[in-house]
Amino acid sequence: MVLDPPLAHPLIGRLTVIGVGLIGSSILRAARARGLAGTLVAFDGSEAVRARAEALDIADLVAATPAQAVADADIVILCVPVGAMGAVAQAIAPHVKAGAIISDVGSVKGAVVSALRAHLPANVHIVPGHPVAGTEYSGPDAGFATLFKNRWSILTPPEGTDPAAVATLSGLWTAMGANVETMTPEHHDLVLAITSHVPHLIAYNIVGTAADLEAVTQSEVIKYSAGGFRDFTRIAASDPTMWRDVFLNNREAVIEVLGRFTEDLIALQRAIRWAEGDKLFELFTRTRAIRRSIIEIGQETAAPDFGRSHD
Amino acid sequence: MVLDPPLAHPLIGRLTVIGVGLIGSSILRAARARGLAGTLVAFDGSEAVRARAEALDIADLVAATPAQAVADADIVILCVPVGAMGAVAQAIAPHVKAGAIISDVGSVKGAVVSALRAHLPANVHIVPGHPVAGTEYSGPDAGFATLFKNRWSILTPPEGTDPAAVATLSGLWTAMGANVETMTPEHHDLVLAITSHVPHLIAYNIVGTAADLEAVTQSEVIKYSAGGFRDFTRIAASDPTMWRDVFLNNREAVIEVLGRFTEDLIALQRAIRWAEGDKLFELFTRTRAIRRSIIEIGQETAAPDFGRSHD
């Protein structure tokens, strides 16, 4: 299964991506592969990334400034860390075209909606988004055109947003292979706290705990990591800036879900201490069914060990 | 990279595997592929598994009873859940050959050493072991010959064990592609608590917490699982009997490591509450280095997303 062939006519005139990292460069690659925009424009705050974007020939134009980047753009998608969204919105605000759609891909939505609204003019359509797709790598070389294929992209348009603008953005994501769902920013932030943010925090934490144990050397932790630990290190290798920003900007939902997690974990610890085998067995059986469902709806591979090579 | 070609002469005469699941059937397959034993014998407590072992032609003889299975065996490897080791040792004890090597693959070593010693006669060599390799699947169909390739197999011979017996078993694992290390059962149980047991417990726990949240539906958890959650469900889909037995038999080390994990997690939660971005950033940077080391020593793939298919 690959992306569908290019469209006969582009969906939109000029598409600008700001922040050419894993997500931004994947959007550019998918849009190019499917011919979704008349002109593809890229901009990044880092000169090195702009040079790399040029070298990769990832857009029709790699702009030199935010102003040049958004001039005349029909859709602008901000693909920078959540904490940088406000500054980027401020930088582009004087230059965006009236009627343009301004979107983003930030992993937190409530805080980003506030940041965009605070800076952008009233004559643009703000349609925040979040593709639930990624890898542990970042930067312009990490992206690929099929990243969004069969993944969900969540849009969180504020009440009163023009339905036509939502439909256009939704069409863009669909054309990149994604399924689209809309919900409120608040609900998004709670759902993602459990399906993404707290899992990342736990992964970072167990890797940190392992590194700090005195009785077990770090080289032992590394050597015997195939017992399960290494799965966690993938997630705990994700970009530190991105994830710091996620936790700082989704504090309430993360702390709420974390409270539940800890409560459950302490109950489990107690069951181990008192040798309550049936309680353990019951939980361990229940959790299997959830993975089965994830595989059934095509959000996970059924291949053993994620399909890791065993040769 | 595949297994090396078969040996010209088998390393041992008669090799018996008791418990033809993921690990047992992988040993049989690897031993067959490399010609490691003159005769391969299999036994399982389940009639269905014995029939399946016959159908798969996984051994030269699928024994009908424990007595028949171990008669004349030079090496016997117990590949049953940790909680069943004692019963199996008891069942084979009257029938093992003097001088035979009795080993196992249990994920906990202290408790298994005690169980084996309690039942086996003094005229056999007890050399407990644990291959740090596996997948989330179980049963005779789940095994494969390359499972142990480039993984570590830990032996925990009690003090005073005949070095020749340890060397023979070590040679067997090496011939199946594994690297061999020896340590005390106590140290093994602590190392594995951090590299395997607690990670599994945390994975089971987060999946349970997610399933129980009222504000987020289970279908949302499943739909948006590609944000990180699905990684945890792989581990949380492992065999409930096996894992119940692991936690019941490695209580002390698991509870000790869990205490450290929770302490660290609460400190992290506090850093989020007080918006201490630098603390988060520092941890998230430190953890990356550990994954890099795991990849460097060949215990993990460098492919993004474990090499999951993105097409």
Ligand SMILES: NC(=O)c1ccc[n+]([C@@H]2O[C@H](COP(=O)([O-])OP(=O)(O)OC[C@H]3O[C@@H](n4cnc5c(N)ncnc54)[C@H](OP(=O)(O)O)[C@@H]3O)[C@@H](O)[C@H]2O)c1
């Ligand atoms: N990674 C994922 O799995 C994933 C999944 C879904 C959504 N997201 C979201 O997508 C966004 C981007 O993540 P990513 O993984 O693509 O990150 P990334 O690979 O690190 O790329 C981000 C890019 O934005 C640039 N940038 C930072 N601040 C900027 C600014 N003020 N103006 C212009 N460019 C700036 C960065 O340049 P420098 O290198 O100079 O910092 C970098 O090139 C984040 O909001 C994240 O929450 C990520």
Ligand SMILES: NC(=O)c1ccc[n+]([C@@H]2O[C@H](COP(=O)([O-])OP(=O)(O)OC[C@H]3O[C@@H](n4cnc5c(N)ncnc54)[C@H](OP(=O)(O)O)[C@@H]3O)[C@@H](O)[C@H]2O)c1
């Ligand atoms: N899975 C892993 O990743 C992994 C990794 C390293 C070590 N280990 C260890 O390896 C051992 C086996 O695990 P596995 O994953 O191979 O399990 P598995 O696939 O479930 O296989 C275990 C087999 O043992 C049989 N069995 C249970 N009790 C028995 C008894 N009293 N007598 C004879 N056969 C009996 C089971 O039959 P029934 O189906 O009738 O119960 C089953 O066929 C465990 O001690 C585990 O801790 C596992």
